[in-house]
Amino acid sequence: MSAPPSALDALAQALRDREDVVDAVTFRTSDGTRTVAAVVPGPLASLADLRDQLWDTLPAEQLPDVLVAVSELPRDEDGAVATDRIEAEAVDQPGTYTFRPVESATEIAIAEVWREVLGRARIGADDNFLDLGGDSMTAVLLLDRTNERLGTGLTLTDLLAAASLRELAANIDATR
């Protein structure tokens, strides 16, 4: 009798079954606090699109905390995937996506502006504006709408300096 597949195994299988994913591995971080899905994306896959599709199709308990792209799955001498190396080299680096939803009123208001300006159905708390297809031109419109809706006086520099939506919201709340 084999054990029923865990949520992590089911996620890895769901990822490997996708056409835009070459290979995938799922694991728990060494401190046990977070689940990670590392994918080797196809040449033209968009990690943001992949994240949104997982979010829309998988049951909540299967969603990882972090989605990260790697160029190949590193392996140790006996052929097992070296998840510790992925954790050290890729997790918590720019370009990763998480599934943490926005929570505070400020975060929700900012996410609404991002949804409108960037045309993304899903906006997460850790999202970075540039990783979602933002550029200097959309930044100007985004700034305008953010200041209008939230009554803030942000500058372009404030907007681009924040690493994530959550950080931007915290900066806004700190000045009120």
Added chain:
Amino acid sequence: MTRVVGELLARSARLVPDRAAVIVDGQTTLTFAEIDARANAFAHGLRARGVEPGHRVALDLGAADWAYYVVAYVGVLRLGAVALLTATRFPDAELDRIVTGYNVAAVIRGPEHAAASAPGPVLDVTTVECGQPTTPVPVTVRPEDPAEVIFTSGTTARPRGVVATHANLTGAQTTWPTAVRANQPVAHALPLGSVAAQAVLLSCLGGQHTMVVASRFTVADFTALAHRHAVTTVCLVPAMGHWLAQAPAEEVTVVPSVKGVSFSGAALPVAALPDLPRVFPNATFFNFYTSTETYPARVATRVDPARPESVGRPVGASAVQVRGPDGAEVPPGTVGEVWLRAGNAPPRQLLDDDGTGSPVRDGWTRTGDLGYLDDEGYLYLTGRVADIVIVGGVNVSTGRVEQVLARHPAVAEAAVCGVDHPVLGQILAAFVVPRADTTARDLREHARQHLARAEVPAIIRIVADLPRNAAGKVVKRDLPALLDTPGEAEFVAPRTDLERRIADVWARVLQLGAVGVTDNFFEIGGDSLAATRIAGLLREELGLDVDAVAILEAPSVAELAATVVPDRKPEASWKG
């Protein structure tokens, strides 16, 4: 989620079918759904005329055909064919070479040119889609398939074709919208078929934005158009920024809706910056730089008064390097060739490249542009590699000289090139469009204060405008011809006794009947040997303490007289 151009448009057409996609001159409007359907019909029409996937189709359409161009472009790409953006830029003989040399299956022209005798099978763009179904053509287009060929602008060299795949074009953004997006209408007057115009077109088709096109740029029409459609973004070339800044108030419609203005190709002329908020009071100004060979690798910056001449830092996954002649990176502040790399898109290649002239090495693409990085990684352009002029054995970057001249408060724009001199090889000639009263002498003094001796132009000519191509870019190879027409004053007779006596010496040495006091020493045949002889005679006959260098640095009778006149102690004037 196929990353091909046709699919980008299809996605926008599903999400915002009735939104205006393209508005030309405020008259012709096409919605996303209309372009989607008509591009399919165009693809069917091409197929019915024998065009197959992989074939090359020349889109020889001009600014008057913008709306048809968008339909034809997407139609060609959906068929899996390759669009050659010849864009009415070439004379028939040159187009003929392209059509036969590159095995072009069809040439698409506007109705007014389709009947003219032209090479190859010519199709009238207005008839191709007639009677064709608007369903998708059953062709699978892959991201690695070639999509378009742009011809480099050729301001310094002959045009050459650069191939972009679908993956290259769609790789400009890592992430495209998947839901309805707020419309951010963009107005531009960029030339059809240029890399900047293609970047705007793709960004609008995939990003759900309305593209408002002005088929020709005038300050009055363009600002009125931008205002009428409440555009939020404006994309221009720097020359247009210069014209906007210079325009009289009665020609300008103020456009408060504009939030961002981007200048592509080069940095906005510094002199234009203070006047532009008059036209776009709520706008942030950006410099943006890429090249036909390197797109979507690009750098950009908000125009910063602290570094107004910078074109910026790499955008997104792009990377920039400045390399010396040995191919190694040079330290900040050192001028070298600019190389760019697009992090998330395959690089472009030359059309029918035999491998010898490819600008791509290890994913990096050479731009042919010269520049340097500052300590914070901001890129400054100083000219084209081909714009290096060797003056007296010293390499001079004409772009650097132009930047220094443009900092003079009376200068709107400056262009510098090398001109042949029978004895000295090449000398520098500067052509300056003034924004206030100035003289060649003032400008030379300014140049002398900020430039090395070899960099100070021998000839400074004040002109009303500069020769430009359709993109508004200065055509450097046409600059020397400006010297064939007389300058600001054809002949100014000597006004003082000193001027008369100096002019007399010049005329004897140069064997001329008469010398005007504003005549340029180099233009009337002077060289270093003549300067030495003139200096000798001026010392002997007039008792002036001048040497040959003084004449080369003040190369007209009036300028030379001015350097010796103030206190009759020449050592205090230009030496010291």
